[in-house]
Amino acid sequence: MTDDTTWTIAQMADDFDVTHRALRHYEQLGLLSPEREGQRRIYSRRERTRLALILRGRRLGFPLEEVATILDMYDDQPGEAGQLRYLLSQIGERRAELQRRLRDVQDGLRELEELEKRCEEDLERLA
Amino acid sequence: MTDDTTWTIAQMADDFDVTHRALRHYEQLGLLSPEREGQRRIYSRRERTRLALILRGRRLGFPLEEVATILDMYDDQPGEAGQLRYLLSQIGERRAELQRRLRDVQDGLRELEELEKRCEEDLERLA
DNA sequence: ATCGTGCTTGACGTGAGCGTCAACGTCAAG
DNA sequence: CTTGACGTTGACGCTCACGTCAAGCACGAT
Known part of the structure; x- marks a missing residue:
């Protein structure tokens, strides 16, 4: 298989x-x-x-x-305790970084939506 | 002010x-x-x-x-309809891109968590 | 046997995003 | 009046992530 x-x-x-x-x-x-x-x-x-x-x-x-x-x-998959602990710390760092990026992306999306609203309102006003 | x-x-x-x-x-x-x-x-x-x-x-x-x-x-803040429409399309593109990145980040986080679990289990087994 | 197609390995080029001098101006403090 | 801290403009250098040749091998089809 x-x-x-x-x-x-x-x-x-x-x-x-x-x-x-x-x-x-x-x-x-x-x-x-x-x-x-x-x-x-x-x-x-x-x-x-x-x-x-x-x-x-x-x-x-x-x-x-x-x-x-x-x-x-x-x-x-080292199997040795020291290496596993080191790996876990590495994972922790990567995850912290990804969580920062997650916030960045979410902030970015929020701002784009605000901008979009403003645009649509301006477009309404022109109609 | x-x-x-x-x-x-x-x-x-x-x-x-x-x-x-x-x-x-x-x-x-x-x-x-x-x-x-x-x-x-x-x-x-x-x-x-x-x-x-x-x-x-x-x-x-x-x-x-x-x-x-x-x-x-x-x-x-162009105020002109054509430019506003163009701006809206641009916003759409950026948002699509950000949503892709959102998925990427979330996938990455999920995988890191899985990896973390495996590590911790291996560490248990060694204890 | 010569072609084209797909693959290979160098080796040099390129664009983005700065780093790193070098050389000089400006101003308050000693 | 010199010194030092802070600023300025070039201009060249460097890393990263490839792009872009160039030259050649291996193969099946014509």
Whole structure:
């Protein structure tokens, strides 16, 4: 029941709407590590999951390096107490940052709605 | 009852935790336009409001150019129907983008919480 | 056998967002 | 009158996240 579907770089680029150059870039930074069939890159389910996380991180404005540390958290499953505690502290930091962003987004949305109202009122007045 | 408090560049930099270089950069891009007292920049309440919006936009990963168009929306109050309609469409786009980011942030938070749980369970198991 | 298609690896270029000098003006304090 | 704190304008440098060649390999189809 293991999903061993694989994809080429072109299919990946197409599915996720990124360039193959970006994919190679993520690989150089260690964010992706597709198998090889000879020279060619072979992407598996795992890489797709990671790529989705990468792109989300990028949309949120996180530097790729930071995204990398988050991705490593998912793999690591270290099993050693010290590392687990360290991981938990890292998670705490990321979460604090995301909560700040959540507030930022909500504030932004509120302001846009106010602005929208003002616009609509002005438009009424002109009619 | 107009608030005519003003600030120097150093106070601005200090209050908002940015460098004076960044402030000049925002000014070059037209995001800020402080008054001058001779050569010196004099920042008023308006600039502080704008700077707060700039920094929030930056935290959300918006390019400064895009932040500029949003800032212009606030000023413009165009009063002309065509421009108002255009402004409304712009607002719509920004809001759609913010809603996407809202989802991204929420998804990210959910995943971090799951990861956190797994960590804590692993930590239990080790105890 | 030569084509096109898809993939590969360098290597250099680019735009955004500042950082970091360098060189100079201005003004109150010592 | 010099010093120091604070400000000014260039101008070049740097990092990040890729874009954009260039040159070449591997393959099936014509």
